Amino acid sequence: MSSTATPTVEIDPQTVVRKVTRNVIPFVFVLYIVNYIDRANIGYASLQMNKELGLTSQAFGLAAGLFFIGYFLFEVPSNIALAKFGARRWIARILLTWGALATAMGFVHNDFQLITVH
Known part of the structure; x- marks a missing residue:
């Protein structure tokens, strides 16, 4: 019986x-900034946007x-894809x-486009 020892790897926490x-x-950090801008964007823009877009x-x-429903529905599939493709x-x-979607929000002209992009 031959026993092969597996080498142990020391992981330095630092x-x-x-x-x-x-x-x-x-x-x-960049994702947090984009997330904040996206969430704040719709709230700040609503006063003038509602009137201009009718x-x-x-x-x-x-x-x-729909933004929050989409987030809820796609959270688990996104985590599965994260495991498949890697975090980076x-x-x-x-x-x-x-x-790209946050930028596209600036170009909407009606409620259908807003719902589609957002």
Whole structure:
């Protein structure tokens, strides 16, 4: 009977924290900024946007509510994709998509476009 010993790898906690700080925190920071801008955007814009786009309070409420319903429905599939593609690639994809949709919000002209983009 031959016994092969598996080498043990020592993980230095300071090295792990340093790598996470250097690689993950910048992505998370940028995502947080985009998230804040996106959430605040619709609230701040609602006063003038409702009048300019001819939105009723119901249409605005529907657009704002669909944002949270979409977030709820896509959270689990997004986490599955995160495991498949890796955190770095998936968070970068989220960042780009989120930024593009937040930018597209500036070009809507009616309630249907607002609901579609948001």
